[in-house]
Amino acid sequence: MSEKGLNLGVAPVTYGQGDRPPRGDYGRARSDYTCEQNYSQYSPDDHGTYRRLYERQLQQLPGLACDEFIVAVKQLGEVDRIPRFDEISERLLRATGWQIVGVPGLIPEEAFFALLAQRKFPVTDWIRRPQEFEYVVEPDVFHDLFGHVPLLFDPTFANYMQAYGAGGLKASRLDACELLARLYWYTVEFGLITTPAGLRAYGAGILSSAGELRHSIQSAQARRVRFELRRLMRSRYKIDTYQATYFVIDSFQQLFESTAPDFTPIYQSVRKAIATEGEIEAGVVLPNESEVSA
Ligand code: PHE
Numbered sequence: 001m002s003e004k005g006l007n008l009g010v011a012p013v014t015y016g017q018g019d020r021p022p023r024g025d026y027g028r029a030r031s032d033y034t035c036e037q038n039y040s041q042y043s044p045d046d047h048g049t050y051r052r053l054y055e056r057q058l059q060q061l062p063g064l065a066c067d068e069f070i071v072a073v074k075q076l077g078e079v080d081r082i083p084r085f086d087e088i089s090e091r092l093l094r095a096t097g098w099q100i101v102g103v104p105g106l107i108p109e110e111a112f113f114a115l116l117a118q119r120k121f122p123v124t125d126w127i128r129r130p131q132e133f134e135y136v137v138e139p140d141v142f143h144d145l146f147g148h149v150p151l152l153f154d155p156t157f158a159n160y161m162q163a164y165g166a167g168g169l170k171a172s173r174l175d176a177c178e179l180l181a182r183l184y185w186y187t188v189e190f191g192l193i194t195t196p197a198g199l200r201a202y203g204a205g206i207l208s209s210a211g212e213l214r215h216s217i218q219s220a221q222a223r224r225v226r227f228e229l230r231r232l233m234r235s236r237y238k239i240d241t242y243q244a245t246y247f248v249i250d251s252f253q254q255l256f257e258s259t260a261p262d263f264t265p266i267y268q269s270v271r272k273a274i275a276t277e278g279e280i281e282a283g284v285v286l287p288n289e290s291e292v293s294a
């Protein structure tokens, strides 16, 4: 999709089904899909939307979000207006060698993987409209910043994200992006972690959502099973409702180590398992599995 050779302007990107064109202006993106944060474009209402979203989520975190997140969320800086990406990047670079870069919205998989592999996290620069306060279809600056950036201050999680990017470039060559995307979904977006104080959320999709934080930890409707890589890669996921299944890790170190091996044979064995036993639907607990309790 990228127009090689052109410095400015790339084709817009959509995932899944929908009849709306993407929100962002891809005409101002560089060939790696990054763009300047268009800070002067934010209106007072935009800053107000960010402040209200931030306040609401912050107050829900205790007892539901993992400690690493609660500690690091302060590093985002400004809470009463949309922070400047450059200022966060400065702190992040010192902490873990990561940076954040602006993007006009969703970007193609390969461009995304390439940025992560360089320890650059793409953050959408526009914010949802007031009428989308509860739910926005595409990720906006609040989801990307509040949900994803705090854990990039955690050294182990930060290393996992870079390894994921490198793994993504490899998965593209192996035609295995769909399997690898499930790993992202069930960890980076919707992961849960056990702690001495109980079950906590670390996934960005949970942490930036008004309702899913409580649902993921406390709802009796949700299934919670131990993180197991091959099982996870066989599992379908929901994109339009709260998750029916969550995978629970013991630590970021466990996550990093269990995803460190070469995935080439793992993709093969998962493909074989899918061909013989099928995919696992969201919400299904296997006979040999036990659920993790809150
Ligand atoms: N170990 C994986 C591979 O060889 C790369 C990877 C690391 C993927 C961490 C995801 C997360 O493909």
Ligand code: FE
Pocket: 139, 143, 144, 147, 148, 189, 204, 205
């Ligand atoms: Fe996300």
